């Protein structure tokens with residue numbers, strides 16, 4: 001997947017909420033952040049059913065899918081989401097990360113995080129881990145090169 | 147503490163009116179838990195709080211989006227929900243939950259956030275619950291990707307069902323969420339206009355007791371002006387309706403420190419009283435972090451009630467930054483399209499006569515933008531096709547960066563966290 005060094009490469013990413021989450025300021029923020037890292041971003045918006053996200057992935061073939069949720073159902077919704085997406089032919093290996101305020105208790109649920117990783121997420125970020133997210137994007141070679 | 151009302155069945159509108167006559171601001175939490183015992187404890191504690199309070203059942207996100215199966219599964223699997231799943235739970239559980247807590251001296255309101263609320267309204271009417279919240283626009287654009295036309299149809303059906311459930315003129319009660327929309331960075335005139343229009347929409351579909359909302363923004367003087375504008379328009383547009391103003395404590399990114407959160411809540415309660423609102427919905431010191439506990443909610447109710455007592459005299463004249471004129475222009479532009487508000491609203495958004503800044507919903511045009519002025523007022527940067535001229539001294543629109551967005555979103559948080 002190493003893409004660095006190829007001039008003119010412009011990564012494409014999808015920013016999406018989960019099925020039950022209607023918050024959008026987080027999505028707008030993640031879109032701007034990725035655009036500033038040189039990405040072309042498709043922002044799917046709020047309350048995204050799993051099928052809709054799968055269709056969008058098949059249509060846009062993104063280099064990265066960023067799921068953002070803050071309503072407290074994130075862990076639970078992301079579990080359903082990753083099981084659905086990983087079972088769709090063509091999406092078995094598409095890079096997928098999730099982050100935000102994922103539970104209702106304000107703490108990282110270690111068990112849930114492990115389950116999400118086991119089910120196929122490439123990374124799970126807590127709300128303050130934007131630095132880690134940037135490093136992840138760079139390490140995957142998903143920064144635009146001009 | 148409770149306000150005296152002389153009816154035998156709970157009437158939310160009468161309760162609030164009586165409290166206002168007696169000089170008490172009604173305080174209300176945004177409380178909702180998936181767990182029955184916790185929810186019950188929350189209602190009992192709200193009632194017992196040292197304040198004139200009303201109770202709340204805030205519903206969870208699965209119920210809001212109509213996925214009652216997911217709510218049932220979560221209950222069965224012990225997954226914690228962000229609210230009370232009133233449809234997924236058998237009716238008898240909700241009856242028991244409210245038994246001996248809810249009565250004429252302690253009305254309970256259901257708050258949800260659903261663009262497809264028919265199941266919720268059917269459940270409410272079955273259970274005899276007389277007060278809830280929402281609106282065809284305010285529960286669609288911030289809460290869903292449902293097409294606005296569909297949301298309007300859903301809300302017509304639901305409002306009419308609700309109106310038929312106890313139509314004695316003072317029950318049932320419906321509150322517009324229009325004064326909040328995305329919670330932050332929407333200039334007051336648009337909030338006032340949407341709230342008013344939804345109130346008239348409820349009236350057109352048979353509801354005779356409504357509340358109009360307005361959420362605290364970033365400048366107390368601008369907020370006072372907005373609430374006075376909303377009251378003025380309500381007098382004109384809701385002549386044969388029982389109405390009051392409900393003021394929401396700040397709905398955007400919250401101070402992280404308990405002290406900053408308390409200061410912001412106190413400001414909300416004072417502004418509410420000064421501007422003539424009858425009820426305030428509080429936030430808590432946990433807002434920035436997680437779902438608040440029962441104790442945090444009670445603390446917030448009492449902090450707000452104490453602040454309300456020292457608010458000082460009501461203001462009769464607010465500053466003139468143009469909120470009333472802008473709101474009136476927006477309301478008239480919508481009514482010009484069609485006097486039937488339900489028919490007018492989707493077209494108004496389609497034509498950009500109403501246009502909500504920073505809203506990702508597909509039916510919103512997205513040509514309007516706002517910014518925070520040097521004077522601390524929330525201002526228009528561009529107004530697209532809305533009937534509002536952009537002031538000549540307005541800032542120059544530039545490309546929005548992630549940092550600039552965060553700075554605006556954290557303006558209030560920073561101010562109050564640093565004041566501590």
Ligand code: B12
Nearest residue numbers: 022023024025026068072099100104127329399400433436
């Ligand atoms: C504004 C707001 C709303 C608005 C949203 C409008 C809209 N369409 O966006 C309204 C009022 C409509 C709303 C509704 C609800 N809300 Co709300 N809301 C907020 C509030 C006040 C601010 C959110 C915000 O704008 N943040 C600004 C953005 C930029 O920050 P952020 O979202 O935190 O994202 C940052 C990080 O989390 C992180 N991040 C986010 N995603 C990702 C992804 C990755 C990969 C990475 C690395 C990082 C990352 O980076 C971002 C920048 O720092 C917060 C509380 C607060 N923070 O003060 C509550 C809050 C998020 N809401 C909450 C809830 C529960 C709801 C409701 C379910 C109602 C309820 N039961 O109380 C409904 C949602 C219904 C639904 N179907 O989901 C809870 C969530 C609880 C939890 N997680 O424990 C909060 C925390 C409030 C609370 N304490 O109860 N809300």
